[in-house]
Amino acid sequence: MLVQFALFIFQLLVILALAPLLSGLIKKLKSFFQIRKGPPLFQSYHDLFKLMRKDSVVSENTSWLFNAAPVVSFASVLAAGLMVPIFTTALPFGFAGDLIAVVYLFALARFSIALAALDTGSSFGGMGASREMFISSLVEPAMILSIFAVAINVGTTNLASISTEVISQGMTALSPSHLLAFVAFFIITIAETGRLPVDNPATHLELTMVHEAMILEYSGKQLAVIELGVMVKQFLVFALLANIFFPWGISSGLDAGIAASIIAFSIKIAVLGLCMAIVESTTAKWRLFRLPDLMSISLMLAFLAVVFTIIMRGG
Amino acid sequence: MGIMFGSELMESIIALIMVSTFMVLGSKQLHTSVSAFQFQSFLLACIAGIVAFSTGRIDIYIVAVLTLIIKAILIPYLFVYVIRELKVKREVELFINISPSLLIGGVLVVISYYLVRSIGNNSQLSSYALSTSMAMVLIGMFFMITRKKAISQMLGILIMENGLFLAAISLTYGMPLLVEVGIFFDILVGTLIMGVLIFRINTTFETIDTDRLTTLME
Numbered sequence: 001m002l003v004q005f006a007l008f009i010f011q012l013l014v015i016l017a018l019a020p021l022l023s024g025l026i027k028k029l030k031s032f033f034q035i036r037k038g039p040p041l042f043q044s045y046h047d048l049f050k051l052m053r054k055d056s057v058v059s060e061n062t063s064w065l066f067n068a069a070p071v072v073s074f075a076s077v078l079a080a081g082l083m084v085p086i087f088t089t090a091l092p093f094g095f096a097g098d099l100i101a102v103v104y105l106f107a108l109a110r111f112s113i114a115l116a117a118l119d120t121g122s123s124f125g126g127m128g129a130s131r132e133m134f135i136s137s138l139v140e141p142a143m144i145l146s147i148f149a150v151a152i153n154v155g156t157t158n159l160a161s162i163s164t165e166v167i168s169q170g171m172t173a174l175s176p177s178h179l180l181a182f183v184a185f186f187i188i189t190i191a192e193t194g195r196l197p198v199d200n201p202a203t204h205l206e207l208t209m210v211h212e213a214m215i216l217e218y219s220g221k222q223l224a225v226i227e228l229g230v231m232v233k234q235f236l237v238f239a240l241l242a243n244i245f246f247p248w249g250i251s252s253g254l255d256a257g258i259a260a261s262i263i264a265f266s267i268k269i270a271v272l273g274l275c276m277a278i279v280e281s282t283t284a285k286w287r288l289f290r291l292p293d294l295m296s297i298s299l300m301l302a303f304l305a306v307v308f309t310i311i312m313r314g315g
Numbered sequence: 316m317g318i319m320f321g322s323e324l325m326e327s328i329i330a331l332i333m334v335s336t337f338m339v340l341g342s343k344q345l346h347t348s349v350s351a352f353q354f355q356s357f358l359l360a361c362i363a364g365i366v367a368f369s370t371g372r373i374d375i376y377i378v379a380v381l382t383l384i385i386k387a388i389l390i391p392y393l394f395v396y397v398i399r400e401l402k403v404k405r406e407v408e409l410f411i412n413i414s415p416s417l418l419i420g421g422v423l424v425v426i427s428y429y430l431v432r433s434i435g436n437n438s439q440l441s442s443y444a445l446s447t448s449m450a451m452v453l454i455g456m457f458f459m460i461t462r463k464k465a466i467s468q469m470l471g472i473l474i475m476e477n478g479l480f481l482a483a484i485s486l487t488y489g490m491p492l493l494v495e496v497g498i499f500f501d502i503l504v505g506t507l508i509m510g511v512l513i514f515r516i517n518t519t520f521e522t523i524d525t526d527r528l529t530t531l532m533e
Contacts, residue, residue, distance in 0.1 A: 176330030296414035297341050301334070303421045308330055311428060311443055 007090070008082070014262070015081045019228070019235035020044035022273060029277035044231065051224035059217060062119050069116030070222045073109035074229040077236070080105035084236050085243045087261040088251045089160040098157040099147045102240075103140065106192070106233060110136055113226065117214035128213025131288060135191055135198065135210065138295035142302050143188045149181035149305035150244055159240070163247035175312065180305035182245045187298035189241055189276070191291075193234040196280040198291060208285060235269075242268040325365060325485070329447050332358045332481065333424070336451050339474060340458060341417050345405055348470055349394045352477075356386035359477055363484050374492035378484070381499050390473065390506050397466060397510050401517050408463040408524065416461055423453040444485035451478030463524050465513045469506065476502055 024044045031038025058066060080102045082093035097105075114132050117125035151157045153175075154165035166173045191198045199210040215226050242265065243250055249264030251257035286294065335358065338351035363379035398405075409416065427449035431442055452475045459471030480498075483490055490498075516522075 176327045180330065180334065292414045293341065293343070296417045297337070300337055300341070300417045300421055304330075304333060304337070304424065307421075307424055307428060308333075311446065312326070 019231040033281035054220040056220035146184040146302035177308035184301035353391040448482035
C-alpha cells in the first residue's frame with residue numbers, strides 16, 4: 001500500500017519535472033535547425049517560476065468559469081498522467097481507467113480551456129475556442145482509432161497491459177498495421193500538442209494562432225498553471241507514442257529496473273522530440289481549412305491499420 | 316497456394332501499396348499523385364521480384380524488370396511531360412473533396428474485404444492480396460469518376476491496372492509471359508494514346524477539364 005502510494009507520488013513528480021524539459025529540448029532542437037542559439041534548455045522552468053511569482057489580472061467581465069478552468073484542465077491532465085505508462089507498467093492508477101479515459105480526460109482539459117476562452121467575451125478567445133474545437137473534433141476519432149489498432153491486436157484497452165503485451169510479442173509486433181497506426185498517431189501528436197502544420201507554438205500575436213488565442217486573457221499564476229498543463233499534456237502524448245508503439249525498455253515491476261527504464265524512456269522521448277523538431281522545421285503552417293485533409297489522412301491510416309489487423313487475424 | 320518465401324515482407328509491401336493508393340487519392344497536387352503512383356509501381360515491381368525469387372521462374376523476373384521500367388519510370392515520366400507541356404494547373408480539381416473521398420476510399424476497402432471473404436479464402440496472404448487489389452480497382456474507378464482533369468482519369472485507370480496486376484502476380488504467380496508482355500505493351504501504348512488525346516483535347520477546347528466537354532453532345 002505504502003509502495004503504491006510512493007509510486008503514485010513519484011510518477012507525478014517525474015511527469016512534472018520532465019515535462020518542461022521536453023518543451024525546452026524541442027525549442028533547442030528547433031533553433032539548432034534554424035542556426036540560432038535558442039533559449040537555454042531550462043528556460044521553461046525559469047518562465048514558470050517567474051509567472052508563479054506574479055499576480056493574476058482578471059477581467060471584470062468574467063465569471064467563476066475563468067478561475068476554475070486552469071485548475072480543471074491541470075487536474076484532468078494530471079489524472080490522465082497516472083494512467084499512462086511512463087517508466088513502469090505497474091501503474092498506481094491502472095485499474096481506474098484505460099485509453100478511452102485518457103483520451104477523454106485530455107478532451108475535458110481542452111473543453112474547460114475553450115469554455116474559459118469564450119467566458120472572457122474577447123474576440124480572440126472566441127476565435128481560438130472555435131478553432132480548437134474544430135481541430136479536436138477531427139483529432140479525437142483518429143486518436144481513438146490509432147490506439148485501437150494496437151489494442152485489437154493485443155486484446156486489451158488498458159494502456160499498461162498494451163505495453164506489456166507488445167513487449168511479449170517481440171519483433172513480430174512491428175507489423176504493417178502497427179507502423180501505420182504509429183504514423184497516424186504521430187500526425188495526431190502534431191495536432192494534439194499544437195505544433196507547426198496545425199498551430200504555431202512560437203507565436204503570440206498572429207491571426208493564425210489557436211491555443212495562444214484561447215489563453216490570451218490569462219496572466220500570472222493562472223497562466224503558469226495552464227502552461228504547465230499544456231507541457232504535461234504534450235509530455236503524456238509523447239509518452240503514449242513511445243510506450244504504446246515502442247514499449248521496449250520499460251520496467252514491469254517496482255524494483256531496481258526503474259532507473260534503467262527512466263533512462264530508456266528519456267532516450268525515446270528525446271528521439272521523438274528530434275523527429276518533431278525536424279517536422280516543425282521543414283513544414284510551413286497550413287491554412288486552417290486544409291487541416292481536415294491532414295486529419296483525414298491520419299484517420300485513414302488508423303482505419304487501414306485496424307482493417308489490416310482484422311484481415312491478418314483472419315477474422 | 317502455399318506460403319511462399321518472405322510472406323511477412325510481402326504483407327508489409329502490400330500494406331505500403333495500399334497506403335500509396337491512398338496517397339494518390341489524398342494528394343492535392345498533380346505531381347504528388349504521380350510520384351505516389353510511381354512509388355506504388357516500384358512496390359509492385361518489388362512484389363514481382365519476391366515472387367520470382369521464391370518460385371525461381373525466369374519469366375517472372377522479366378515481368379518484374381518490365382514493371383520497373385515501364386510503370387515506375389516511363390509512364391510517370393510521360394505524366395510529368397504532359398503536365399509540363401500543357402501547363403495545366405498543378406492543383407487537382409475534383410467533384411468530391413479530399414477528405415470525403417478518403418473516407419469513401421476507406422469504405423471501399425471494407426467492401427472489398429467483405430467481398431473477398433465471401434468468396435472463401437485459401438490462405439491468409441492470398442485473401443489479403445486479393446482484397447487489397449480489389450480495393451485498388453474500386454478506388455481507381457472512384458478516382459476516375461470524381462476527378463475533372465483528363466490526366467487524373469488516366470491515373471485512375473493505371474491504378475486499376477496496378478490492382479489487377481497485384482492480384483495476378485500474388486495469386487497465380489503471374490500470367491504467361493506472352494500475355495504479360497502484351498499487357499505491358501497495351502498499357503504503354505494506351506497511356507501514349509491517352510496523352511496524345513489529351514493534347515488534342517487541349518488544342519481543340521483549350522482546356523482538359525472533362526466537365527466542359529459536354530458541348531460535344533448533340
